[in-house]
Amino acid sequence: MERKQKLNNLAKMYKLHQSEKYFDQLYSELLVDWHYRKKVDARRTLSDEVTILTLYEDALLEALRVFDGQTNDFMHLLNQWINRRRIDLQRTNLRRKKVEMITILGRNRESDVCANILETLADSFDPEFSSTTEEAFYEKIYPRKKERDKRELVSHLIESAKTLSDEVTVKILTEFSKYDSPNKLAKALGLHHETVNRKLRRVSRLYDANRFGDLHEYLAV
Structure with missing residues (x-):
């Protein structure tokens, strides 16, 4: 609870003063959580940890932009943004993977058809x-x-x-x-x-x- 309140206060101070000092403190605190979470999300989204960390950072900026300072749960807001972006990334990568698999299957099918053609010609x-x-x-x-x-x-x-x-x-x-x-x-x-x-x-x-x-x-x- 104390840590949650600490992150909430840092977000409020940043919104109030727009100071890099508070942003850096908030970011350093979040990195502790992100260190392990990014490994899981990278696997889940068929991505890599660098991409996931960038996703977290973008979500943090968006969360700070809409944070009104009245709520006592900045982390909940931040996680909402992270989850939205993670789901979008996951869908995009799964769709790309599906297209790649269809392309590979199509090439294999084409190869099989060509082999059948050669065998048919011989027969x-x-x-x-x-x-x-x-x-x-x-x-x-x-x-x-x-x-x-x-x-x-x-x-x-x-x-x-x-x-x-x-x-x-x-x-x-x-x-x-x-x-x-x-x-x-x-x-x-x-x-x-x-x-x-x-x-x-x-x-x-x-x-x-x-x-x-x-x-x-x-x-x-």
């Missing part, structure tokens, strides 16, 4: 389609895409594989049009079929959706 090879020319390959696999876009996509996937310093993946992307199934491709390259599928899924994560658009278009035949 759709015609055993009688023996031409290895680039023009015939694009007509067979990507009939609804412009020639330039088709070439750019395959080149992009191959170049993406090169950035991984993975010669096996480059070889898989270069050779998979010659075989009618991933298993036969794997056998021809001396690889396990799961290795082929894993490599395709890995390189699919480098697919540039901004550059090539909706992945679902590549499934249309």
Whole structure:
């Protein structure tokens, strides 16, 4: 009770004299409480202690601004302002976290779709389609895409594989049009079929959706 009254008196003296001396004394007293509280609030709001301390300081200034000196419970007023700002911060950070998670899930989904596209292309090879020319390959696999876009996509996937310093993946992307199934491709390259599928899924994560658009278009035949 004595400490509560002490903080109340310091707030009143500051409002009366607008003296930095009283503000500093009040601030020093509050730091004792804030030292432990900021750790809890930082975790609760998905934030950090520096941000929380700034929040406390802003709340203190607001509480002093509206404090009329008549009430005997400045700490109650201060805590109201702190709680309001903490709730706002918590909502903002939770909303941001949710957006980040949706974005990550969207990217993962996009990667899975791209992997499925590559696997679908491999599964759709015609055993009688023996031409290895680039023009015939694009007509067979990507009939609804412009020639330039088709070439750019395959080149992009191959170049993406090169950035991984993975010669096996480059070889898989270069050779998979010659075989009618991933298993036969794997056998021809001396690889396990799961290795082929894993490599395709890995390189699919480098697919540039901004550059090539909706992945679902590549499934249309």
